[in-house]
Amino acid sequence: MQKLGMGQAVNQALREEMHRDPGVFIAGEGVGVSIHPGPMLPTYGLLEEFGPKRVRDTPVSEAAIAGLAVGAAEAGLRPVVEIMFNPFFTLASDMIINHAAKLRYMSGGKSTFPLVVRMKSGAGFGAGSQHSHNLEAWVAHCPGLKVVMPGTAADAKGLLKSAIRDDNPVIFIEHMGLYFAPTPVPEEEYLTPIGPAEIKRPGTDVTVVTWSSMLGVAMTAAERLAQEGVQVEIVDLRTLAPLDKKTILASVAKTGRLVVLHEANLTGGFGGEIAAVVMEEGFSHLKAPLRRVAAPDIPVPVSPPQEQFYVPNAEQLITAIKEIL
């Protein structure tokens, strides 16, 4: 099987879907000509392949980029636009939250908005909190959107292809930390459905629910704990909205124990939603308190020791798991 970084997997998905459907176009700041013309990056080579009509470099105008997507989607195209970094979502948020997510509803179901907003997320690049700030909890709280956060290159490819074909607005969040670590991706064409979570590692003692790059942290912790005889079951959500409650609840029914792991700040993070769902619908299975492992409630710091301190790690997860075993 080919091994790709997530950026390359995204690139393949874009390329395949653009070949398949002439209504798919991409737009964003530097999606064509880039200051980082690296083959590991998501839009590499697409301008050369598809030309400037379908690969549109835009001005630095996040609201206009998102508005372009909303208008063009309603008019029958399938825009895939990029908001460069998650914190800049703020600038596009009116278009996404008040328009992409609501205009169909307010039309009484007459209009559709088949658009994808791709965003890069994640700390670890010394770029500071105006570039690194995971805000998936914002979009996952907004009816009318689907929210996808893949944790592997293979999922990224299959989910992005599904997102582009979806008739709803999809927020697709890529973790930059996954761009550069090649992992297996099937050669043949495939779609990964939006919705279902995946058990990335089966186990019996404790359920870890996670998504995006924290999947890797969970896998590391699980391997180490396995050596101590603790079998961790890892539920990779992949999709935050719609949320696959069934898989989460089935896992907790089996293990009786839940740890939620996410990179976003602890308080108000989407981990709370997982906790609430389990406490509502899986309470009788619970044998121990919840633990959440997440970033502390601070902006992402820049200084290397502090940024490292910020990002949740396997040791913290292992500690949390042991506390409730």
Added chain:
Amino acid sequence: MQKLGMGQAVNQALREEMHRDPGVFIAGEGVGVSIHPGPMLPTYGLLEEFGPKRVRDTPVSEAAIAGLAVGAAEAGLRPVVEIMFNPFFTLASDMIINHAAKLRYMSGGKSTFPLVVRMKSGAGFGAGSQHSHNLEAWVAHCPGLKVVMPGTAADAKGLLKSAIRDDNPVIFIEHMGLYFAPTPVPEEEYLTPIGPAEIKRPGTDVTVVTWSSMLGVAMTAAERLAQEGVQVEIVDLRTLAPLDKKTILASVAKTGRLVVLHEANLTGGFGGEIAAVVMEEGFSHLKAPLRRVAAPDIPVPVSPPQEQFYVPNAEQLITAIKEIL
């Protein structure tokens, strides 16, 4: 004691603080000359009293209004700016999330941003989802902000005065449904501290954690249930950030049962955070599953029967409580 609607209480707080501190000014769309010049509304009469230097009508420019607050606060003033309706927070969100909340941190503690952003929230006015969309979960998830959502006129007054004196950025969310129902407000000057929740009704059988206008719904349900011998304890958060975990946990330790009630959409709402905190730190006290009563995961509809259906009510709360008794 005087009886005031929440708008009048906010008005008194603004007036008192503007008299006390010449550095306090207010700005926003129509905070001076208004299309609704009603004495029940928060900024009524302030232009006449304090003049156009300190009561600034602005262009329709939410980013500039928020930026004005950020810059003026750093420069030593105490701006109290208004973002007319909660969904328009999107347009101000870069200034608030990426700047008001982070610039102090990135300055290494050198700068302070003593500003207040007032926003009106709440469904029930037939204005639709672009005017009604409760997004407190967004700001409560952002380190560097305090978030206040009073449920009574008295709390609104005391908390707004504290917010204006606070050296941190405070998001102050008023529910329009509370503007027109007069409730008692002390005549003498007082401050209500930001942080502590308040037990608005003591009880022994179940804890209801709520905030903002849902407090009234909780009180109605509690009164009805009292007639059936069920004693509901109502924890009115008042402040979402910082969160008063102690009061929540003490109440659940007593009752063993938790229902969270909020007007915002269920999924990803701040109710999840309450659930997680209790599941983490109060698990051993829990005798029953959690229930959340919240708006369904849809945009706020316009049609009266549908808008009514959207807003959580006392019957739903009573049902939820009975399910876990």
Added chain:
Amino acid sequence: MAISAEKKKEMLWTMILSRRFEDELMELCKIEGKIHGMMILATGQEAVGSGACAALAPEDVIITNHRSHNHLLAKGADAKALMAEIFCKATGCNKGKSGTLHLAVPEVNAPCTSTVVGAGPPIAAGQAFAQQYKREKRVTLCFFGDGAAAEGSVHEAMNLAGLWRLPLIFICENNVYAGAQRLEEHTPVADLVSRAAGYAMPGVIVDGNDALAVYEAVATAKKRALAGEGPSFIECKTYRLRGHGEADPQLYQPKDEISAWQEKCPIPRLRDTLVSEGVITAADFQAMEKQAQSMVEEAVRFAEDSPYPSPEEALEDVLV
């Protein structure tokens, strides 16, 4: 530019119809519980929507804002379906999910209304982009107010449209007020068209109470757009004769200003022109008024007789 008699009559007709439609709404608002939400009317501004839409073809797209009724009627929206929607009834064009403020009428290429001030232009840029992308021979026209011109999104859209030469017509409906703020209280310039040069697009000022002038400006802009020369900016100087919404007592609008503009009301103005040109007779005008009256009556009857949507249907139409 020679405007056909038919077009002239069309403009007059949609102005008469929307005035009657909105006057009726104002009356209905006085009846407790009839109509839900804020009622925002375009009384006195009808020449803008009617003049502009007459210059468009059915396949051209409009994006409108909170003050939309005239724009939509002028674009050909069905009065009954609109009225039922404004009543929030199940038979409304959006099943009661939009109400008066967010009317979406894709069947006449008015696919959405945003009440977020300034949100129309970026969406319109997306629509115009799609037209260009698909090499269609149609254009998009976006209405926005003088107040909206202060929103950053409007500028982002103007820059994008200018850059990509999108087939887009920006119509700034300058009615002197943004809420209770007069133009000079929300911008330092007298003419918002002064912004056009900053985006390399032509800008013209037209008398927004002269439907024929609006028509001509839009027709010119459309020709330009179809020729691939890009967007245009048209500032229509007009006046909001009523308050911002039905509950606004208009305390901040000078009485003599209102009455001076009442004198300039666009409907008698176009009527007189058309009568003097011999395009219509006074009797034709009365007939049109009568027809509008009966259409509106019928629409109200239809709306009143229609059921509300069920509460549970609120759960539908979120996702496809």
Added chain:
Amino acid sequence: MAISAEKKKEMLWTMILSRRFEDELMELCKIEGKIHGMMILATGQEAVGSGACAALAPEDVIITNHRSHNHLLAKGADAKALMAEIFCKATGCNKGKSGTLHLAVPEVNAPCTSTVVGAGPPIAAGQAFAQQYKREKRVTLCFFGDGAAAEGSVHEAMNLAGLWRLPLIFICENNVYAGAQRLEEHTPVADLVSRAAGYAMPGVIVDGNDALAVYEAVATAKKRALAGEGPSFIECKTYRLRGHGEADPQLYQPKDEISAWQEKCPIPRLRDTLVSEGVITAADFQAMEKQAQSMVEEAVRFAEDSPYPSPEEALEDVLV
């Protein structure tokens, strides 16, 4: 306008210092693990920050952006504290919490840097508002790029500043590129100053590689601001000699364009002027270069010798 010899020397000095400072940073970036994060340099653009800040008084405020080093050094920020901050050390001016991109130096009235493109102007409007409110005799100057001019926030701020006649100077540093996009790929106008008229403010174009011209334009704008006449817009035409950041191979910048602009480098240009005017001698220039060299060496030594902040200190400084 007569510029004092002292001011001229100050400009030359801060240009030399910031060039040396940034050249050193470029070298340090090549050493793995020395410097964390993207390194964004103003090589070739120093006349803008140095010319502008020389025209300001210490009490005047600047708001800068991601390309801030020259602006801050020109405003008088301490090179050691900056360097240590860029190294993310505890002795940095922001305790390692800002790094190279968000330097906040309130002690020289450079209270914050935003790397959100276009975010500076609204904050600058707030600062200028406070100056006006307190009736202070000082002004705010805001640097932003040609790319930033496409952000809606910039326009909202210009409108507000024009409306309220804020003592605010908008400096658009037009270095031909926004990331990898050339000016003509992100805006349809050749001169961004064409936007000024839309906000009733004077706009001038200056040669951004001529520190004296920048100085004069800013001095004029400051006089206007202090006289209560409101904001000004100055477009400085300059060029980004390096890539956007240190890792940008500049593939999209034509080689001959780069070399043509290298010929116009603002430092030898001001040096030659000052030498020919007799303000300095060639030896003075060499002495300045030497001094800059030793200051930068000292700053690097200080930064390298300083400890990192502890991980736990990351929890501090969130709230007061």
